[in-house]
Amino acid sequence: MRSSDETARAGQGASGLSAFVREDVESYLASHAEDDYPDVLVERLRELGAFGATVPVEHGGSGRPSQEVAQLSYELARGWQSLAGLVGTHLKLCQQMLRHGTEQQKRTWLAPMARGEQVFARAYHERGVGDPAAVRTTVDISDGTGRLNGHKSWVTNARHADRIVVIARADDATVGVLTDPHRPGIDIGAELPRPGMLGVSLAEVTYRDYAFDPKTEVIGGPEHDLTDALRTYDVTSYVARALGSADAVYESALRFVRETAHHRSPEARGAIGLRMGELSTQRSAMHAVWQCLTEQRPPLTPGAAKVFCTSALQELVRAASVLCGGAAYAGTLNALGRHYRDALALPIIGTPNDILLSRIGERELAGDDT
Ligand SMILES: Cc1cc2nc3c(=O)[nH]c(=O)nc-3n(C[C@H](O)[C@H](O)[C@H](O)COP(=O)(O)OP(=O)(O)OC[C@H]3O[C@@H](n4cnc5c(N)ncnc54)[C@H](O)[C@@H]3O)c2cc1C
Known part of the structure; x- marks a missing residue:
């Protein structure tokens, strides 16, 4: 891993980020409670283009190579692991959208995701379920309407995300459902007590007959089963x-x-x-x-x-x-x-x-x- 100074020379994004960590993150943490949501830092991350690192240029991002994306995780973690978690999840979801989304979904979502106007969270794990093919959250589709039912035990940034991608089992595949936290049928639980990773929320999320459009709000399907992608989740x-x-x-x-x-x-x-x-x-x-x-x-x-x-x-x-x-x-x-x-x-x-x-x-x- 390069030193911070080398990173600073490696490009505008990385340069901005290492200065951001040295100046903004450190002074923020010195003057705010660690469990406050860091609005001001998230706004700076938007300005720095951090949310678009894995989105190709033609979709409005900076399309950075994987080495530079890792460098971004490194820089954020130097300052605060919670920020690395928030941004890292979003960047992985951008990649998932790119690989498994329809052309229409990519056109709709990738540019606002890259700008950080739409920050995504991911609801995958359920207590004790380690295999994506075994998730208990289900998708049912009838008369052109999808219904989502299930319970997710830990979702990073659940309270502030603009969209939560829920990993669920459909009849024929493991899919992601793009859910809107402001619609009916979704319940975001209280902040989960924990020793660290504070600031960015962590909560349980429950879906009860959450209605969605199966044509536009499902990522993946029989042709794009997400099971393998989730099993080989980038570590x-x-x-x-x-x-x-x-x-x-x-x-x-x-x-x-x-x-x-x-x-x-x-x-x-x-x-x-x-x-x-x-x-x-x-x-x-x-x-x-x-x-x-x-x-x-x-x-x-x-x-x-x-x-x-x-x-x-x-x-x-x-x-x-x-x-x-x-x-x-x-x-x-x-x-x-x-x-x-x-x-x-x-x-x-x-x-x-x-x-x-x-x-x-x-x-x-x-x-x-x-
Ligand atoms: C801070 C934090 C943030 C998180 N954010 C998210 C998020 O944004 N989205 C999301 O979907 N999830 C999130 N999670 C969930 C996280 O990914 C899971 O906690 C993790 O995958 C482990 O699952 P589990 O807790 O159910 O462990 P369990 O499956 O209960 O496993 C507990 C332990 O049992 C042992 N074990 C279990 N299965 C095996 C096996 N097959 N082989 C060997 N040993 C085994 C291991 O020692 C393991 O550590 C978050 C968790 C934390 C703590």
């Missing part, structure tokens, strides 16, 4: 996000250690140096994994990279917090606490690490080297 962005947090945390810890070194005893300096060496080694290993992933160097797979980097991040943040003592827990470095709490979600979200590990193990046992 690369979570690696970039883990790296973003790791770099932010590492740099804070290093700064703190340098600034406070002069009043330490020689003994303490030695012990702190050793811990700093451990942190640096861990961070270097994460960067090496990222490099192998982007260069598609076997035997590393995206799943293995996600497992390694999200686990290493937890260890790194914990160790950095110990190293910075009280300042990390309740003082000038309390952003470490936020990174620590946010890091707890990364092994769970996307595809959970244990599922990725099981798949890796199965492949190894089957002797499949691909």
Whole structure:
């Protein structure tokens, strides 16, 4: 992963984003409650074109290559994982619209999605249902009207999204239904309590006979069953996000250690140096994994990279917090606490690490080297 300064040189979007994170996000977090919805930051993200990164130019976006999209996740996660979650979900839904939407849907939605005028959220998971083909939410169509019924357990940005794409089972395929949170038949639950990923809402969403137009509001169908796409859901962005947090945390810890070194005893300096060496080694290993992933160097797979980097991040943040003592827990470095709490979600979200590990193990046992 490139440093922030290199990113700044890589193009207008990335440049704007790293400055946005350094200036706007940091000052926002210093002066607002972490669980307030960050309207002002979302507006800046619109201005910076962040919502259009995966939308091709002909549809009004900036059509950035995947490496730059990962860089965007990295930058946002350096500042605040919640923003990376909000934007990342939307960008993946833009890709889904592009791959599985009709020409009419692409013409209607992609340009406003790219401008961030229509921010999309995704309602896929249901408690304990890990397989897209097994979702219990159903679509029924009769007399030209669709009806959606089901319950989704966690939806990021549910309260502020303009549209929620619901993954549901139709007779002949797993599809996405474009739902409007302001129409009848949808109930967005209370904010879910959690230790991290605050600011951007997380809520349960229930559909009871939600009526929709099956011609214009369904993404996918028998010709475009979304099951496979959802099973191979891109985990690369979570690696970039883990790296973003790791770099932010590492740099804070290093700064703190340098600034406070002069009043330490020689003994303490030695012990702190050793811990700093451990942190640096861990961070270097994460960067090496990222490099192998982007260069598609076997035997590393995206799943293995996600497992390694999200686990290493937890260890790194914990160790950095110990190293910075009280300042990390309740003082000038309390952003470490936020990174620590946010890091707890990364092994769970996307595809959970244990599922990725099981798949890796199965492949190894089957002797499949691909
Ligand atoms: C902060 C946050 C934001 C989220 N945002 C969204 C969102 O916007 N949209 C959305 O649709 N979902 C969202 N989710 C849901 C998230 O994707 C799921 O929580 C996640 O996929 C895990 O599903 P689960 O909680 O049902 O875990 P479970 O399926 O109950 O699994 C729990 C644990 O059991 C083990 N396990 C289960 N199945 C297997 C298996 N096959 N192999 C090996 N081990 C297994 C693993 O240890 C796993 O971690 C969000 C969750 C969080 C925490």
